[in-house]
Amino acid sequence: MRPLTSDVAWLPAFVYNHTEASELATHVAEAVTARGVARVAGFPGDANELVAFLAMVGPPLTYYGGDTGSHPDQAAVWRVRYEHEASLRGETHALEGPLAVHSSQSLLEPRPHYFCMLMVNPGWQDNERGFNGESLLAPWAEAFKALDEENPDYDDLLHTLMNPIPFPDGIARPLAYRLDDAYDDHDLGVRLKSGLLAYLRDSQPGTAALAATERFVDAARRTARTVQMAAGDLVVLDNDRWGHGRHSVIGRRRDAKARVHTNPRELWSLTLQ
Ligand SMILES: [Fe+2]
Numbered sequence: 001m002r003p004l005t006s007d008v009a010w011l012p013a014f015v016y017n018h019t020e021a022s023e024l025a026t027h028v029a030e031a032v033t034a035r036g037v038a039r040v041a042g043f044p045g046d047a048n049e050l051v052a053f054l055a056m057v058g059p060p061l062t063y064y065g066g067d068t069g070s071h072p073d074q075a076a077v078w079r080v081r082y083e084h085e086a087s088l089r090g091e092t093h094a095l096e097g098p099l100a101v102h103s104s105q106s107l108l109e110p111r112p113h114y115f116c117m118l119m120v121n122p123g124w125q126d127n128e129r130g131f132n133g134e135s136l137l138a139p140w141a142e143a144f145k146a147l148d149e150e151n152p153d154y155d156d157l158l159h160t161l162m163n164p165i166p167f168p169d170g171i172a173r174p175l176a177y178r179l180d181d182a183y184d185d186h187d188l189g190v191r192l193k194s195g196l197l198a199y200l201r202d203s204q205p206g207t208a209a210l211a212a213t214e215r216f217v218d219a220a221r222r223t224a225r226t227v228q229m230a231a232g233d234l235v236v237l238d239n240d241r242w243g244h245g246r247h248s249v250i251g252r253r254r255d256a257k258a259r260v261h262t263n264p265r266e267l268w269s270l271t272l273q
Contacts, residue, residue, distance in 0.1 A: 010035065011137075011227065016042045016234070018049070025056035028236055032057075032114065036139060036241045039227075040234040045120045047074040050234070050268065057236065058114050058272030061105065071268065080267040082123075082251040096251040098130075099194070101138035101220050101243035104271045106193035107169060114272035115239040119229035123249065123265025130247045133265050135227045135235070138243035142223035143216060144176075144186040151215075160212035162188075168199045175213060179240060189240035192220070229267075239271065 012031040014024055024040065031038035043050065051060055051074045060076040071077035087095050104115035117135070125132050148154045164172035175196075177189045193199075197217050200210040220243060229235065237244060252262050 008225075008227070010225070011037055011039050013039045013041060016040050016044070016053075016232075021053050022056055025053060029057050032236055032238050036238040037137060038236050040236070041230070042232050043118055043234040044232070045118070047071045047077045047268065050074070050118055051076055051270070054114075054116055054236075054270065054272060057116075061108075061112055061271045061273060076270050078269045080269060082249055082263045082265060084252060084262065087251055096249050098248050099136075099245045100197075100217065101136050101192070101224050101245035102194040102196075103190060103192045103243055104239050104269070106191040106196075107167065107171075107173075109173075111189060111191065112239055112271045112273055115237045115242075115244060115269070116234065116272065117229075117244065117267055117269045118234045119231055120266040120268055121264050122229060122231055123263040124253075125228070127250050131250055132228065132247065133249040133263075134247040135229050136224040136243075136245040136247065137227055137235070137237065138220050138224035138245065140176075140188060140190040140220065140241055140243060141184070141186040143219040144188055146219045146223055147215060148186065150219075157212050157215060160208050161216055163209075165196075165209040165213065166200070166204060167193060167196065175216065187241065190216075190243065192217070192243055 012035055014027060017024065028038045028040060054060060062076045069078050071079050082096065105112045123133055144158070147157060151157055158176065161176040162174050165175050166172050173191060175190060175192060179187060179189050182188065197213055200207075200213055204210045224243070224245065226247065227235070249265055250263060252260055254260055
């Protein structure tokens with residue numbers, strides 16, 4: 001089985017085939033080791049098949065079990081949809097606005113190795129660019145490289161990012177950490193919690209930790225890549241080396257007869273050890 005020629009060179013792509021699932025899982029794991037990311041097209045919208053396939057890449061975390069967002073068939077699968085009430089409550093993944101790039105399960109130690117997302121329904125794709133829920137994939141090494149090139153004080157900045165920074169659960173952790181199999185100096189692991197920057201702005205104004213995190217988040221935003229996932233696209237990321245996020249989603253809109261429609265976008269995510 002060979003990777004397809006992807007429409008984007010940095011994203012190795014495969015096509016799902018149930019009868020060759022175990023061979024494909026090996027190829028996906030190899031592609032993620034080599035490139036940090038892989039895409040599988042044509043994956044069925046079946047939570048049991050998704051978990052069975054990804055379990056051949058790594059053991060799924062069942063962290064979401066029992067939570068209201070978990071899939072009824074598989075507690076390891078988190079369903080991300082636009083939900084008006086959840087959006088009004090400010091729940092991060094239910095919001096319409098952009099979702100800045102972040103890590104999966106940023107508080108866990110050891111770091112879960114893979115983050116996976118399956119686009120079940122991409123929802124409305126006829127809004128202007130940046131409002132169709134386009135996915136953001138962020139190679140952290142590119143953010144560190146940009147910061148190194150732009151900042152004469154990069155060594156101090158990196159030192160701050162590699163020292164413990166307060167997290168919202170009250171435990172201080174380094175945002176960036178060395179990887180045993182790093183391929184160069186910019187290849188560092190990152191735990192970027194969604195909302196960490198807002199937390200630091202509130203609780204740590206004027207600190208070096210806040211300034212360094214702001215600079216890192218800005219570099220990650222600038223170096224993130226946009227991918228519009230189609231229905232059946234499964235993306236697997238190295239969760240140490242890549243962040244994920246998305247552009248804005250229009251949650252509800254009215255038709256010509258003033259009837260309100262809710263965006264049917266639905267994405268399933270799960271994290272593997
Ligand atoms: Fe996420």
